[in-house]
Amino acid sequence: MQLRHDWSRQDVLALLSKPLVDLLWDAQVVHRQANPGYRVQLASLLSVRTGGCQEDCAYCSQSMHNPADLEVKPEMDVEAVLGQARQAQRSGAHRFCMGWAWREIRDGAAFDAMVAMVEGVRAMGMEACVTAGMLNDTQADRLARAGLTAYNHNLDTGPEFYDRIISTRTYEDRLETLQRVRRAGIGLCCGGIIGMGESLEDRAALLTVLAGMDPHPESVPINGLVAVKGTPLEARAPVDALELVRMVATARILMPRSRVRLSAGRQGMGRDAQLLCLLAGADSIFYGNALLTTGNPAVETDRALLALAGVTAA
Ligand code: SAM
Ligand code: DTB
Ligand code: SF4
Numbered sequence: 001m002q003l004r005h006d007w008s009r010q011d012v013l014a015l016l017s018k019p020l021v022d023l024l025w026d027a028q029v030v031h032r033q034a035n036p037g038y039r040v041q042l043a044s045l046l047s048v049r050t051g052g053c054q055e056d057c058a059y060c061s062q063s064m065h066n067p068a069d070l071e072v073k074p075e076m077d078v079e080a081v082l083g084q085a086r087q088a089q090r091s092g093a094h095r096f097c098m099g100w101a102w103r104e105i106r107d108g109a110a111f112d113a114m115v116a117m118v119e120g121v122r123a124m125g126m127e128a129c130v131t132a133g134m135l136n137d138t139q140a141d142r143l144a145r146a147g148l149t150a151y152n153h154n155l156d157t158g159p160e161f162y163d164r165i166i167s168t169r170t171y172e173d174r175l176e177t178l179q180r181v182r183r184a185g186i187g188l189c190c191g192g193i194i195g196m197g198e199s200l201e202d203r204a205a206l207l208t209v210l211a212g213m214d215p216h217p218e219s220v221p222i223n224g225l226v227a228v229k230g231t232p233l234e235a236r237a238p239v240d241a242l243e244l245v246r247m248v249a250t251a252r253i254l255m256p257r258s259r260v261r262l263s264a265g266r267q268g269m270g271r272d273a274q275l276l277c278l279l280a281g282a283d284s285i286f287y288g289n290a291l292l293t294t295g296n297p298a299v300e301t302d303r304a305l306l307a308l309a310g311v312t313a314a
Contacts (some may be wrong), residue, residue, distance in 0.1 A: 001033055001256050005214040012211070015250045020242065025279055026122035026240035027182060027249035028212035029215070031281035034256040039314040040278065040306060041259055043095040048117070049075045049110070052291060053101035053135070055168045056275045059196060059226040061293045062101040068177040068230030070293060076114050082120040088288060095127035097142075097152065097282075097291050103168070104134035113186035115146045120149035126145065129189055134169075134177045150187035150218060153177050158205025159197045178213075188217035191263070194247055195239030205246060209252035219284065220258050224265020226294045239265065241273035245280050252281025259284045268293055271305055273279050278309050 031038075048101065050073045053062045061068040075083075085096045098117060105111055121128040130143065131152035155178075156162070159171045178295065181188055187190070190213075192206045210217060224239045246266065251260045261284035262277045286296055297305075308312055 001030075003216065003256065005216070007208055007254055008203050008212045009208045011199070012208045012250065012254065013201060015253055016200055016207070016246055020246070023246060023249045024276070027280045029064065030253050031254050031283075035281075035283050037314070038311040039059035039283060039308075040091045040311050041095060041261075041284040042302075042313055043097055043261065043284055044085075044091075044093040045074070045097045045286050045296075046076075046081065046084050046088075046287040047099045047101070047292040048081055049100040049132075049151075050104065051101055053133075054103040055202075056166060058165045058232040059193060059225055059228070061231060063231075065077065066231045068228050068293075073183075078116045078120065080171075081117045082124075085124060085126065089124055089126055091288070093126065093287055094314070095129055095149070096121045097129040097131065097286075099152075100130075100132035100227075102133040105132050105136075105139050106124050106182070107139070109115050111142075111182055116144055118148050119148040119266055120144060122149075134173065135180060137180055137184070140180045140186065144184040144186050144313045148186050151181040152188040152189035152219075152221070153181065154191050154221065155206055155209060156192045157196065157198050159201035159209070160205065161196075163203040165196060176179070183233075187219070188213075189219040189221060189260070189261075190217040191219075191221035191223065191251075192262070192306065193223040193225050194235055194243055195227075195236060195265070195308075197236065207247075207250055207254055210251070216255040216258045217263055218258060220251050220255060221261040221263040222251060222282075223263040224268065226264050226267075228289075237269050241269045242276075245273065245276045246271070248277045248282045260283065262295070264291055266297055271308065274305060277310055278311055
């Protein structure tokens with residue numbers, strides 16, 4: 001299958017706006033070819049450092065600029081994190097993702113602990129992913145040597161809408177970090193959020209930037225906004241699940257070999273819409289009872305969903 005990196009915004013907007021039956025058909029043709037077994041990767045998420053973040057992301061419960069009601073949680077130590085990783089592995093997770101509510105990584109004890117966590121997760125035979133804000137080249141190299149599979153750093157939305165959501169950093173800052181991660185040889189996990197008040201053009205712009213990367217990000221998380229009380233986006237209406245289906249299908253067509261992860265927002269979706277996302281080419285989900293600070297479907301519910309769909313967890 002020929003991979004393309006030259007999609008124009010018009011191409012992408014045309015895909016996103018196709019009649020749903022046609023879009024689903026196109027996405028399935030690509031997906032069946034790229035992932036014939038409908039294998040779905042299970043990624044578990046753990047918040048190692050929660051809250052108090054200096055950035056002002058309007059969607060985020062963990063920003064110090066947002067008076068959200070957060071459960072105060074001390075930063076977790078290496079043993080506690082690896083204990084959770086073992087438990088995630090026992091419930092069937094393939095990837096263990098760890099989050100830090102930081103603007104950027106700073107050298108010191110907390111970063112040394114992060115490196116030890118990555119080594120520990122890799123030693124268990126699971127994939128390891130970290131999301132912790134910006135980083136420098138030396139830090140990226142150290143994480144690469146520890147065996148880090150992927151670094152998650154989302155672009156969140158299109159460049160024109162970005163400063164309506166975040167003012168403490170720029171789109172360019174985000175792109176620079178992504179380049180550092182790539183240069184160090186770590187896989188990229190990069191996606192976005194819908195339901196923040198952006199237009200279809202903004203969604204197309206985000207997908208165009210992602211699809212223009214060469215290579216494409218290895219994983220592309222598609223999040224539906226979880227409207228958290230106390231954040232500027234608390235009153236946003238829940239995103240229509242079929243909009244997530246469209247984003248997943250379009251991402252699948254643009255980036256045939258990437259993992260498209262149906263991420264935050266599944267708790268508000270029915271089984272039927274999630275099934276449509278699997279059909280449309282979602283081949284990964286967050287798996288486990290919690291995301292970072294909000295809930296996720298129970299492990300048993302997700303097992304039942306995958307069995308119902310007849311797809312393989314792998
Ligand atoms: N501080 C780091 C950063 O921003 O890269 C890592 C953690 S941050 C919580 C990871 C990603 O989660 C964000 O980039 C955003 O895309 C997503 N996210 C955060 N809060 C969300 C929410 N309420 N609804 C949907 N997605 C959210
Ligand atoms: C991603 O794209 N989604 C995850 C992960 N990467 C780090 C985070 C979702 C967070 C949802 C809101 C919360 O639980 O705080
Ligand atoms: Fe901080 Fe990340 Fe939340 Fe933004 S999304 S406030 S950078 S934790």
